[in-house]
Amino acid sequence: xxxLRGKCVxxxxxGGIAAYKMADTAHLLRKEGADVHVIMTENAAKxxxxxxxxxxxxxxxxxxxxxxxxxxxxTHISMATAADIVLIAPATANTIAKLAHxxxxxxxxxxxxxxxxPKLVAPAMNTAMLENPITQDNLETLKKYxxxxxxxxxxxxxxxxxxxxxxxxxxxxxxRVSQSLKG
Numbered sequence: 039x040x041x042l043r044g045k046c047v048x049x050x051x052x053g054g055i056a057a058y059k060m061a062d063t064a065h066l067l068r069k070e071g072a073d074v075h076v077i078m079t080e081n082a083a084k085x086x087x088x089x090x091x092x093x094x095x096x097x098x099x100x101x102x103x104x105x106x107x108x109x110x111x112x113t114h115i116s117m118a119t120a121a122d123i124v125l126i127a128p129a130t131a132n133t134i135a136k137l138a139h140x141x142x143x144x145x146x147x148x149x150x151x152x153x154x155x156p157k158l159v160a161p162a163m164n165t166a167m168l169e170n171p172i173t174q175d176n177l178e179t180l181k182k183y184x185x186x187x188x189x190x191x192x193x194x195x196x197x198x199x200x201x202x203x204x205x206x207x208x209x210x211x212x213x214r215v216s217q218s219l220k221g
Contacts, residue, residue, distance in 0.1 A: 040069075040070055040071030041070050041071065041216045042067060042070040042071045042072035042212075042215065042216060042219070043070075043071030043072075044071070044073075045071070045072050045073070045122045045123070045219055046072070046073045046075065046120050046121050046122045046123075047067050047072040047073070047074050047075070047121070047122065047123055047124075047125060047215060048075050048076075048077060048117060048118075048121040048123070048124045048125070048149065048153070049063065049064055049067070049074055049075070049076045049077070049091075049125050049127070050076075050077050050078075050124060050125065050126035050127070050129075050133075050146045050149075050150065051076060051077070051078045051079070051082040051086070051091075051127070051128070052078075052079045052081065052082050052126065052128055052129055052130045052132070052133040052146070053079050053080070053081020053082045053084065053085065053130055053132075054082075054085070054128040054129075054130045054162050054163060054205075055085060055128075055196040056127075056128035056162040056196070056204075056205035057078075057082045057085035057086050057128060058085055058086045059128075059205055059208065060076075060086070060091075060127060060128070061086060061090050061091065061094060062208040063125075063127065063208040063211050063212065064076060064091055064094045064095055065094050065208075066208045066209065066212045067212055067215065068094065068095060068096075070212060070216065072215075073097070074094075074095040074097065075095065075097050075100070075117060075120075075121075076088075076091040076092075076095060076097070076099045076100070077099075077100045077101070077117070077145050077146045077149055078091070078099060078100070078101050078146070079101070079133065079144055079146055080101060080144070081130075083101055088101060100117070100145050101145060102145065115152055117149050117153075118149050118150075118152035118153040118154070118155075119152075121149075121153050121155045122155055122156075122219060123155050123156045123157070123158065123215055123218055123219055124149070124150055124153050124155060124156070124157045124158065125158045125160070125211060125214075125215055126146070126150070126157070126158065126159045126160065127158075127159075127160035127162070127188070127205060127211055128160060128161070128162030128163075128205045129159045129160055129161045129162065130161075130162070130163060131161075131163050131167050131168075131170070131173050131176075133146070133147065134159065134161060134173060134176045134177060134180065135172070135173075135176050137150055137151075137159070137176075137180060137185070138175075138176035138177075138179040138180050138183075139176075139179075156184075156186065156218045156219070157184070157185045157186070158185070158186045158187075158188055158211075158214055158215065158218060159177075159180060159185050159186070159187050159188065160187075160188040160190070160205060160206060160211060161173075161177065161187070161188075161190050161203070162190055162203060162204065162205035163203050164195060164197050164199060164203055165195065165199055165201030165202050165203045166199075167203070168190065168202055168203045169202070186214070186218060188206055188210070188211065188214050189206075190202055190203050190204055190205065190206065191204040191205070191206050191207075192204060
């Protein structure tokens, strides 16, 4: 079954340890028929390489807002316009704060600010960071602006703590993309 055939999914990968898990999500989105375009933050590229996503998606992975190695277009606008949906996962506290306050200082935040399609955010971080009132306020602000928040799972986190903040499975993320596009 290809629930996402003909849909363009922008996958925003940020610089948390869970970034490595997004290869499976990109692969699953493609299996579901989506045209997947990955935008990574510079910090995400320290956890997983752009080449991994390029092989899995058959599309160039974008990091640098001012890259000169492509045909000319205003990439952040063309990507925002082409997207049927944006999934930001893992979403770090830093990226969540930027999005909540309209800070567009990298390719991902710039594209999201220009995109008019549905936007899903999957926070993944240490429990204390997630539960911090500032992060909670930023998530509420995103909801106010129409972002859908995918609640994190609980379990053993990379830091060794046990609690909320774990990135949901690739299947859960893909299901949420499909559900959001239906409704």
